[in-house]
Each structure stands twice: as C-alpha cells, then as structure tokens.
Amino acid sequence: MLLYRRSLTSIAALGAIFPLSVAVAQSPTTVTDENAPIIVTGKGLRxxxxxxxxxxxxxxxxQLTTTASGSIEDALASVAGFQEFRRSDSRSANPSAQGVTLRALGGNATSRALVLLDGVPMADPFFGFIPFNAIVPGRLASMQVTRGGGSxxxxxGALAGTIELTSADADTLGPFEGxxxxxxxxxxxxxxxxxxxxGAGFVTASGSWDRGDGFWTTPLDQRVPASAKAAYNNWSAQLRGVAPLSDTVELQARTLIYDDRRTLRFKGADSSSSGQDASLRLVGHGRWQFDALAYVQARNFSNIVISSTRFLPVLDQRNTPSTGLGGKIELRPPVGDDHVLRLGMDYRKSIGELYEDAQSAFTGAITARRNAGGANTDLGLFAxxxxxxxxxxxxAGARADRYTIRxxxxxxxxxxxxxxxxxxxPDRAGWQGSFRGGAVWxxxxxxxxxxxxxxxxxxxxxxxxxxxxxxxxxTTEANAALKNERLVGYEAxxxxAPTDAIKLSxxxxxxxxxxxxxxxxxxxxxxxxxxxxAIHARGLEASAQLGIGRVRLDGSLAYTDAVARGSGAAAALDGMRPAQTPQWAGSATLSWRPERGWVLATTLHYVGAQFExxxxxxxxxxxTTLGAYIQxxxxxxxxxxxxxxxxxxxxxxTRNQGGSIDLGVPRTVWAGVKLSL
Structure with a gap:
C-alpha cells in the first residue's frame, strides 16, 4: 500500500506540471527564432x-467515430486478426477478461499485443487487460495496428503486435463537440x-459517461430469480496540453482518470475498475530528433463472484491496487539522407497486490482472507x-531486455x-535479446x-x-514459476495502392x-x-479500401491455422486449437457521405467458431452481426x-461452460443529437 500511495503522489506531481505546459505556450521567450514557423503536432516522431x-x-x-456501438473495440474489430479474449464487449464482460491479441495468439485474458495511447502503455499493471471504456474514439485522431512482434x-510487450492510438489536436476536434x-x-x-x-500550443479537455441497465446475458431458459442484466456505469475524463519550447521542440502533457462499474450474470456480481494516469513527453523535430516520455499510473480493481448454484457470494476480490511507472528515451542522430538510426531505452515497472475474502456458499461467512502480489520490471535497450x-x-533492429520478477x-x-x-x-532476473529485420521494395x-x-x-x-x-x-490457479513467453515470426x-482511393494488402x-x-x-x-x-499460428491476412466518389468500402479478412503444442501436464491439448481462437474472422464497412456532415455507414462483422x-x-x-451508423x-x-x-x-x-451460456449484445438501437462548433 505504501508503493500505491507513492504512485498517487507521483501523479499529483505530474498533474502540477501540466499547467506549466499551457503557460509555456503563451510565452514567446521560449522560442529561439521569432520568425521561424512553429508547428506543434501533438504527436510523436514520424x-x-x-x-x-x-x-x-x-x-x-x-472509421473510429462512426461505429455502431461507439466503442473502440468496435473499430478494432475491423482489423484482420484482432481478437479479444472473449467476444463480450466492454459493457458486458468482466474487465479482467479484456486481453488483446493479434493473429490468433490468444489463450488467456492477458494482452499479447501492446496498446499505446500517445506513446504510453495502457495495459493494467497487475492484470494486463486494456481499459477500453477509458479510451473514447472521439478523442482520437487515428489508430495504427502493426501485427507481429519486434523491437x-x-x-x-509487443509479442503479437502493437496498437498505437494518437489523440486528436485542437484543429481536429474544433472548439466544441458534444x-x-x-x-x-x-x-x-x-x-x-x-x-x-x-499561443502556438493548444489544450483539449474531454469527458464521457455511459450508463444503462444492460441486457440479459443469460438465455431465457437458464434464468433464475438471481439472474441480472449486464448493467454498466462508466465515466472518464482527459485533459491534454501541447506547447512549443522552441521552434523544433514541443512539450506534451496528459492526464486521464476513469471509473468503470459492471454487473455480470447474477445480482451482486459487481466489478469495478478505476485508474488515474499522467504523462509528460518532450518531442524534438530538429536535426537531432528525440522523443522522451515519462508516465505514472494508479489502477484498482474489485470483483464479487456469485455461486451459480446457491447464488450467494463466494469470493470478494475487494481491492487490487497496482501502479505502473515508466518512460522511454529515443534519439535519432543525423547520419545521412539514406539512413534513419534509432537509439534508445525504455523502462516499465509494475507493482500490485490483491486483497480478497473467500466466503461460504451456504452461510456467507468468511472462510479465508488472501493477500498476494509482487513487482515486475523491464529495462530495454534498443537500436x-x-x-x-x-x-x-x-x-534491422536489436533489443536487449533486463527483466526482474521480484x-x-x-x-x-x-x-x-x-x-x-x-x-x-524466489526473485528472478535475466537478460533476453530480441531482433527484427525486414525489407520493402x-x-x-x-x-x-x-x-x-x-x-x-x-x-x-x-x-x-x-x-x-x-x-x-x-477455478483457475496462479503459477509463480511461469517463464517468459518468446515469439519467433516470419511474414511476407x-x-x-495505385491511388489514394484504392489500397489492397x-x-x-x-x-x-x-x-x-x-x-x-x-x-x-x-x-x-x-x-x-508453444502456440503456432500460420495464416493469411487481407485488407482492402476502395473509394468511388463519396462511397467507401473498408474490408478485412483473416484466416489462421493455430495449434497448441503441449507435453507433460499439458499433453492433452497437444495438436488442438488454442482456446478462444477462431479460424476465420472478417469485417466489411460500406459508407456514404453524400454531403458535408452526412454519414451513412453499415458494418458486417463475422467471427468463426471457437472453443471455450x-x-x-x-x-x-x-x-455474424450487422451494425449501422447514420448522421x-x-x-x-x-x-x-x-x-x-x-x-x-x-x-x-460469449461463454459456454458445460452448457452454461452467456450471450453477447442483442439488437440495440440508439438515437441522439450531436453538436459540432
């Protein structure tokens, strides 16, 4: 708990620095050449x-802002190979099950893909899940998804790939949008x-609030008096400022807070996920380019498990505080027009522990109190x-990681x-190297x-x-002796893309x-x-973007032949498809923008059969589901x-355990108004 309190102090310190970035934006004395054009991007290096x-x-x-659900996962589902651990979206799933992977390299609820928001890793420091409800599509300018590992x-963290999210600037957002x-x-x-x-910088502020009684995830023939709809109530707020320190250097500061509460299957089966994040980033676009980032995250999670036979609480995961600390420094020295050299290091520390009470399903009395946790660190050097x-x-790139599990x-x-x-x-530590290389002709x-x-x-x-x-x-047991996962991959x-309107891959x-x-x-x-x-996945990924006038078609398709390899205690799964892994997945969106401000779009998502x-x-x-968006x-x-x-x-x-079923979102129709100034 002491480490957790220290993390809150660190967040407060970063938050106190935030107004300085705004003040700098209004101070012309920070600019080295008053006549030089000052271009503030709010982004990282190109x-x-x-x-x-x-x-x-x-x-x-x-694409981000015209999905049927208004969620970031809906936009990600249009990417061939994207997969969450379960098919439930972030309104009707337990937050700890929101692991993200690519290329059918799933199998558990932890993210095997790295998700970055303005360069900051978003995975929960304790669980590794992604807080999707805190990432609002309307705040973003774009999202780039790179499949496959690398340095x-x-x-x-980029075992299966990287998802890079970039916040929108003031020009993109406009003065006000609601x-x-x-x-x-x-x-x-x-x-x-x-x-x-x-001045030459900008500041953005955003907020969101989603709530509802939800829908029945339990089929009608399996409902009992204790069954409950998947109610949800979540909010988030973000404040971001970008300011020039000179004609080539800019300071970026961001704070994000969120709170997410859900109910799953039974009355009283409530979960909560909350977080407070802060980051500072210096980006230099001059001859010696650089990107320096520091961040701190405080997260918490709670969850109550209800017996599916007696419908009383059997486990109260009442408190799971965790802290993420880290940063990176990347330098691009001028080495000639034909070369772009990247040198740098990054660091991430994850600290957390759980406090939970086991309860009798017959009396509700506490039978055991549990406390567990630890700290992981990773220091990476890359070129x-x-x-x-x-x-x-x-x-070509090389990376060396010094990791500790303590x-x-x-x-x-x-x-x-x-x-x-x-x-x-026992504490563990070691060095591991990673490499990547490629060619484009x-x-x-x-x-x-x-x-x-x-x-x-x-x-x-x-x-x-x-x-x-x-x-x-x-019941799924933990395992303190787990080894690091290692990926080896190839692709061609x-x-x-003969024009901007035609892109095939x-x-x-x-x-x-x-x-x-x-x-x-x-x-x-x-x-x-x-x-x-091992998990061995081979396959094909295809994507297409076709534009004809004001009509646009975006599509993707992924076929993956994935197989698990096991021996010893895991010999029974050898040769089987990994859990929660579909063989086929696809998406297609047809949109029409007849005039300025008009949007008509429909999206078809398909996910193949998979094993629980x-x-x-x-x-x-x-x-197969069909969605639509009309403005x-x-x-x-x-x-x-x-x-x-x-x-x-x-x-x-979305779940099938011995015939006990959970269902995904049924037909849902939304209507509302949008104001854009």
Whole structure:
C-alpha cells in the first residue's frame, strides 16, 4: 500500500506540471527564432522508411467515430486478426477478461499485443487487460495496428503486435463537440470535447459517461430469480496540453482518470475498475530528433463472484491496487539522407497486490482472507537502422531486455486472522535479446513487396503469477514459476495502392510463441496457468479500401491455422486449437457521405467458431452481426445521430461452460443529437 500511495503522489506531481505546459505556450521567450514557423503536432516522431516492412494498417478518424456501438473495440474489430479474449464487449464482460491479441495468439485474458495511447502503455499493471471504456474514439485522431512482434520502445510487450492510438489536436476536434444518445433499453451515452489554441500550443479537455441497465446475458431458459442484466456505469475524463519550447521542440502533457462499474450474470456480481494516469513527453523535430516520455499510473480493481448454484457470494476480490511507472528515451542522430538510426531505452515497472475474502456458499461467512502480489520490471535497450537504397529499403533492429520478477508472495488467513499459508517466491532476473529485420521494395505503380522476420518477449503478469480466479464453478490457479513467453515470426506481403482511393494488402505469416501461458485443465472444474510448449499460428491476412466518389468500402479478412503444442501436464491439448481462437474472422464497412456532415455507414462483422476451453469440449458457434451508423444534419451545427448494433438480432455466444451460456449484445438501437462548433 505504501508503493500505491507513492504512485498517487507521483501523479499529483505530474498533474502540477501540466499547467506549466499551457503557460509555456503563451510565452514567446521560449522560442529561439521569432520568425521561424512553429508547428506543434501533438504527436510523436514520424514513422521511419522501414515501418512499411511490417504488416500494418491505419484506422482513420472517420472509421473510429462512426461505429455502431461507439466503442473502440468496435473499430478494432475491423482489423484482420484482432481478437479479444472473449467476444463480450466492454459493457458486458468482466474487465479482467479484456486481453488483446493479434493473429490468433490468444489463450488467456492477458494482452499479447501492446496498446499505446500517445506513446504510453495502457495495459493494467497487475492484470494486463486494456481499459477500453477509458479510451473514447472521439478523442482520437487515428489508430495504427502493426501485427507481429519486434523491437523498439516498450517492445517487450509487443509479442503479437502493437496498437498505437494518437489523440486528436485542437484543429481536429474544433472548439466544441458534444453528443448525447439513448438506446431502446433506456441506456444513455454522452461525450464532449473542448479545445482551444493558447499561443502556438493548444489544450483539449474531454469527458464521457455511459450508463444503462444492460441486457440479459443469460438465455431465457437458464434464468433464475438471481439472474441480472449486464448493467454498466462508466465515466472518464482527459485533459491534454501541447506547447512549443522552441521552434523544433514541443512539450506534451496528459492526464486521464476513469471509473468503470459492471454487473455480470447474477445480482451482486459487481466489478469495478478505476485508474488515474499522467504523462509528460518532450518531442524534438530538429536535426537531432528525440522523443522522451515519462508516465505514472494508479489502477484498482474489485470483483464479487456469485455461486451459480446457491447464488450467494463466494469470493470478494475487494481491492487490487497496482501502479505502473515508466518512460522511454529515443534519439535519432543525423547520419545521412539514406539512413534513419534509432537509439534508445525504455523502462516499465509494475507493482500490485490483491486483497480478497473467500466466503461460504451456504452461510456467507468468511472462510479465508488472501493477500498476494509482487513487482515486475523491464529495462530495454534498443537500436534500429533503416537504409534506403533507391526503391529498396532495408531495416534491422536489436533489443536487449533486463527483466526482474521480484517480491512475490501469497498469504492466507482464516476468518479470525490466524495464518494458514505463507509463501514467498524466489526473485528472478535475466537478460533476453530480441531482433527484427525486414525489407520493402517499391516496384512502381503503387506496388510494394515486403518481408520481415522478428522475435519478441512478454513477461508473465502479476495476475498470472500470483492471483487465482473463479468463473464459477471453474477455478483457475496462479503459477509463480511461469517463464517468459518468446515469439519467433516470419511474414511476407504485397501492397497495391495505385491511388489514394484504392489500397489492397495481402500478408502471409508464420508466428510461434514458445512457453505460451495458457489455462490448462488439471482436474474437474480446476485449471492452472502453465507454460505449454508453444502456440503456432500460420495464416493469411487481407485488407482492402476502395473509394468511388463519396462511397467507401473498408474490408478485412483473416484466416489462421493455430495449434497448441503441449507435453507433460499439458499433453492433452497437444495438436488442438488454442482456446478462444477462431479460424476465420472478417469485417466489411460500406459508407456514404453524400454531403458535408452526412454519414451513412453499415458494418458486417463475422467471427468463426471457437472453443471455450483448451480441451475443445465446449464450442462457441460462429456469429455474424450487422451494425449501422447514420448522421443527418438538422440545423446549423446540430445533427441527428442514429446507430444500430446487431440489427439482425443474431445470437452470439460469449461463454459456454458445460452448457452454461452467456450471450453477447442483442439488437440495440440508439438515437441522439450531436453538436459540432
């Protein structure tokens, strides 16, 4: 708890610095040349010439802000290969299940893909899940998704790929934008953005609030008096300022706070997730380019587990405070027009512990009090060079990570406080190297050939190491002896973009995660997190963007042949498809913007059949959903907004444990107004 309080102090210190960035924006004395043009981007350094060697796609603001649900996951679902651990969205899933991966390298609820917001890793320091409800699409300018592992800043978390989110600047947001909608079940969704130019810089402020009684996740024939709708109530607020320190250097500051509360399946099965983040970033666009970032995060989580037979609380995960601390420094020295050299280091520390009470399903009395936690650190050193040789660009990078897994412990006491179990786990540390390299050959006429190979690293999270959990009646045990996951991958692709209106891409890949962490069945209603030999995924990813006048089609399709390799205690899953992994997934969005302010868009999502568990005993059938977004100008800056989720009311299984079913969102219709000044 002392470390947790210190993290709050650090956040307060960063928050106190925030107004300085605004003051700097108004101070002309900080500018080295009054006549030099000052361009404040609010972004990091530009991508390098070798970036296209790796399979990547960009989601622009148009796509981000016109989804049927208004959520960031809906926009991500349009990317071939994107996958959450469960199909539930962030209104009807337990927050700790919101792990993100790419290329069917899933299998548990921890993110194998790195998610960055303005350069800051967003994964929860304890669990590794992504707080999707805190990431509001209307605040963003764009999102770039790079599939496959590799080196670079915070590369130790980019096992399956990287999702980079960039906040919008003042010009993009405008002076004021607000939106309020209500759905056919009485749920509401409200968001607002305000921005202003201050000197040569700008400041933006935004807020959002979503609430609703939710829908029945339990099928009608399985409901009991204790069943409950998936109610939700969440809000978030962000304040961001960008200011020039000179004609080539800018300071960026951001604070984000959020609170997310949900109910799942039964009355009293409540969860909460909250966070307070702050970051400072210096970006230099001069001859010696640099990007220096520091951040601090304070997060917490709670969850009550209800028995599915007696419908009384059996576990109260009442408090899970965690802290994330870190930063990076990247330098790009001038080494000639043909080379872009990147040198740098990054650091991340995750500290957390859980406090939970086990309760009797018969009396409700506390039977055990548990406390567990630890600290993980990763210090990475990286170097990368892009070399342009006419139409050919070569890129190569190396990374060395010094990791530690320390201070792990598990305590259990009885209701009276008497110590029952006390375990302290040995500290571990080591160095691991990662490499990546690739080539891009521009053939002319918008045709590019590319190829890449890479390795990657992911440390087990504090959650995987020390926290058992229950999705009643199945208990999953933690494992303090888990090893790091290692990725080896290869890919080759073809891009065709003869004009801005036509963009086609096809990629073949072969990725293997050695010592993959999976929830392995070890007994009746009992699983344990274990390192299995590997998860091997091979497949194809295709995407297309076609524009004809004011009509645009965006589509993606992913086929993945994924197989688990296990021996010893995990021998039973050898040769099986990893849990929660579909073979086929696809998305297509057709949009029409007949006039300024008008938007008509419809999106089709398909996800193939997948297995609930590692032994392929329970199936989640394939599902196809149809969504729509309509924006109609009414008068001046006011527009009518209509949205529809799952308009065909398709049945989507999100959980199937021995025939006990959870369902995804049914048909939902939204209507509201939008004001843009």
């Amino acid at each position: 991508e390098t010439p070798g970036t296209p060697a790796y399979d990547s796609t960009e989601i622009d603001r148009q 670079g800043p915070f590369g130790a 939106e309020v909608l209500v759905n056919d079940r009485g749920g509401t969704q409200a968001s607002t953005n305000a921005s202003a130019h201050l 990368e060079d892009d070399w342009t040789l006419g139409a050919l660009t070569l890129t 201070d792990g412990f598990y305590l259990e006491r009885d209701a009276a406080g008497a110590l029952l179990t006390s375990e302290s786990y 521009h053939l002319g006429g918008g045709v590019k050939l590319r190829a890449a190979a890479y390795t990657g690293l992911r440390l087990p999270t504090l959650n995987e190491l020390y926290r058992p959990f229950v999705v009643f009646p199945v 692709g073809l891009d065709f 096809l990629t073949a890949f072969d990725n293997r995660v050695d010592d993959a962490i999976a929830n392995v069945t070890v007994g009746t209603n009992l699983r344990q997190r274990q390192n299995i030999d 568990d590692d032994l392929e005993t329970d199936v989640l059938p394939a599902a 109609l100008p009414v008068a001046g800056p006011v527009s009518l907004v209509l949205r529809g989720e799952n308009l065909t009311d398709a049945t989507m299984y």
